[in-house]
Amino acid sequence: MTVQDVATQRSSVRPSPTGAPAIRLNVGCGPVQPEGWVNIDNSYRARFASRLPLLDRLLVNAHVIPRTDFKPGLRGINLYRPLPWPTDSAAAVYGGEVLEHFTRESGARLIAECFRVLAPGGVIRMRVPDNARFWRNYLAEYEAMSRQPRESWTMAHTRWIEMYFREIATGEKWQSSGHYHKWMYDEISLILTLQEAGFHDVRRMAYLDSRIPDVRLVEVRDDLIVEGVKPG
Numbered sequence: 594m595t596v597q598d599v600a601t602q603r604s605s606v607r608p609s610p611t612g613a614p615a616i617r618l619n620v621g622c623g624p625v626q627p628e629g630w631v632n633i634d635n636s637y638r639a640r641f642a643s644r645l646p647l648l649d650r651l652l653v654n655a656h657v658i659p660r661t662d663f664k665p666g667l668r669g670i671n672l673y674r675p676l677p678w679p680t681d682s683a684a685a686v687y688g689g690e691v692l693e694h695f696t697r698e699s700g701a702r703l704i705a706e707c708f709r710v711l712a713p714g715g716v717i718r719m720r721v722p723d724n725a726r727f728w729r730n731y732l733a734e735y736e737a738m739s740r741q742p743r744e745s746w747t748m749a750h751t752r753w754i755e756m757y758f759r760e761i762a763t764g765e766k767w768q769s770s771g772h773y774h775k776w777m778y779d780e781i782s783l784i785l786t787l788q789e790a791g792f793h794d795v796r797r798m799a800y801l802d803s804r805i806p807d808v809r810l811v812e813v814r815d816d817l818i819v820e821g822v823k824p825g
Contacts, residue, residue: 615684615712619811620672620703621691626664627810630687633668672703681712685805689720689812692783693774700776704790713825716804717792723817724777727753783819792821 619630626632652658670677672695686707692700707717731753738750761774778786780797787795800815801808804822812818 615682615715616678617685617805618676618678618683618687618707618710620686620688620707621694622667622811623690625689625811625813626667627807629807630811631668632664632666633670633672635669635671673699676706676710678710680709683707683710683712684715686711686715686717687720687805687808687811688718690722690816692719693721693776693778696775701786701790704786708790708792708823711823713823715823716820717787717823718798718803718805718808718812718818718820719783719787720812720814720816720818721778721783722774723779724782725779726817727757727777778817780817780819783817787819787821791823793824795819795821 617630619625619627619632622630622632622634672691688707692703695703704717704719711717731750734750734753738746761777784795784797796819798818798820800818801812803812803820805820
């Protein structure tokens, strides 16, 4: 039995309070839109391609706009607002590289909404860039450069600084998550954020090791991954 088999056995899709199958939300899905999940992305391109697929295809064929991976059926939902599902109605929430596109305060509100819609025993799983690893990379290159003779010094290690100011600390623009990072998490801060929302058994997880069945359908890469359970 593989690690994934064991992980799958730890959880199953729970029925909602009405008896209907509980939903699974893939928030900020981007091009990852598997069947069996409610795939949510509120970017302009996602909304256009999912709501007007024929016009989208026509404009693509006319080389007016580029081709996209967004599919019909995708839900264009503003994640700054309350989620449009009843309390205790979801079995799982997955967010892959979405939380860092919100400020700390807006991200906490989104996590609180995920807690509300999850049924007791439901699982939240968030995957974000690892802030600690980011700065370890910077320090490693800085220290390697500092050990070189002064005449050999370059600005190569400052690429991490450039990346930080190009993609992070941009603030909120037009109430849209956009493509820029507005906060960064490490293992401690992400675990505490989920705990403060009310989640229990919050811990860092390995890639594809999850209490969510078929997590491999939505998890496309490794990074800082934290999972928690709504108590019941």
